[in-house]
Amino acid sequence: MDEKLKIKFIPYEVLKNKRTRDLISDLKKNTIIIVDAKLMPREEARLIRAAMKKISSKFSGIELNSLELSEVKKDKTWSDVIKEKIIEIILGKKRGMTIIGPADIIKKIEKDPTDLLLFMK
Amino acid sequence: MVGGPLKRLHNWLKSLIRSIFRRKTEVRLGLYGPTNSGKTTLANRICMDWIGEKMGKVSSIPHETREIQVKEKVTIEKGNKKLVFKLVDTPGIATKIDFEDFVKRGLKKKKAKQRAKEATKGVIEAIKWLDKMDAVLVVLDASKNPIDQVNVTILGNLEARNTPVLIVANKIDLKRANAQKVREAFPKYKVIGISAKKGSGIKNLYNELFELL
Structure with a gap:
């Protein structure tokens, strides 16, 4: 792993x-x-x-970790849950974020629980 | 990386059909979890309690179980009820395996490399076997942070397959263990606190198996 670190979105x-x-x-x-x-x-x-x-x-x-938007939001009402499901069906994805990285350079990715913290080696 | 809605529909139908036509005479109960959570210790406890023999070797070095181990016809009893199942102990699931970690734990370099190679195959096998399980005990170390990506991935995959799950918060004999934290992390699931090593909570687990299977 002698290449420079890159971040790809x-x-x-x-x-x-x-x-x-x-x-x-x-990776x-x-x-x-x-x-x-x-x-x-x-x-x-x-x-x-x-x-x-x-x-x-x-x-x-x-190392990988992800956040799901519906997990982040606390005190959800039934309408929030239904709205989230409808959006998920329309978009065909779970709204949120995922970080994946090589374990040789990433120590861990922690859920905070509303943020993702990436710890480098 | 994955097919579109058709693939998802196919997977969903497959798991639905599997759950409908599940052959009750050959129920497979899997033990899943991250490495060193005590899956084999629990398998040994169940096997010793009901068939009088151990299932596998345990070790403090991760990835001691590197192959799927099956014990046929484990029969547990509760009053006049009987439950017969195949107990499947799986290698711990991990996202990384570094042979240097085994060297640090005292293994020689050659042995460490061999162990790492076998461990990767073990993880692949464990993931493949997710499709074959009728019910799963997800064994977690109650002394560690339960919100770990491996735990989330295992539970998510079982949910996607409609597989009945019971979370076992193991190692409650340790001072820093906190089964309540596991419950709070996974409120959708039933969580049983046990110590597979000491035997505490194990009767409760056997009772829950009758509900699960």
């Missing part, structure tokens, strides 16, 4: 059409990926599986 709509191995390839090149949505659980699992396949002495895996 990827819209969820682009990310979901990207091949997982291309994402891992980016292996010292890139932190920020996505404008919370990944679906199956996408997270797929990403972890893909990362595991690429683990070597130069790449020890990934």
